[in-house]
């Protein structure tokens with residue numbers, strides 16, 4: 001089953017939105033298969049955002065992500081990479097659908113609450129940055145057969 005890397009950024013935890021955001025992913029029908037509350041080091045943040053190195057927002061984004069604890073998670077489900085991005089909304093909350101997480105709970109691109117992998121390939125890379133293989137669980141849930149055939 002497809003997996004994606006999701007991170008609740010420091011503002012999500014500081015603003016008490018962790019439960020609300022996790023609930024949306026749960027209610028959608030995705031399965032949480034790994035989670036840890038952690039402080040991201042500068043070294044890890046630079047690896048995470050390596051594709052943006054050299055851009056103007058790189059340094060502020062690394063500072064933001066390392067400023068306070070985050071919750072790193074792996075979620076599993078059918079087309080979860082694209083569907084989680086859809087639940088998150090556009091990168092800039094000002095342009096995000098108001099029903100989305102970023103559109104509903106954030107106002108500025110520099111504090112957009114949540115990270116989600118942008119492709120299956122990125123998901124594999126990002127999951128590997130934050131989790132070891134043993135930390136990713138495989139289990140069935142009672143409602144699995146009611147989510148897809």
Ligand code: IDP
Pocket residue numbers: 052057060061090091109110111112114115116118
């Ligand atoms: P994404 O998080 O929707 O994939 P990316 O373009 O990959 O968006 O940018 C990574 C992160 O960098 C964003 O989520 C946001 O935290 C930050 N960021 C992107 N563009 C800007 C900007 O123009 N100003 C400030 N921060 C930005």
Ligand code: MG
Pocket residue numbers: 118
């Ligand atoms: Mg991105």
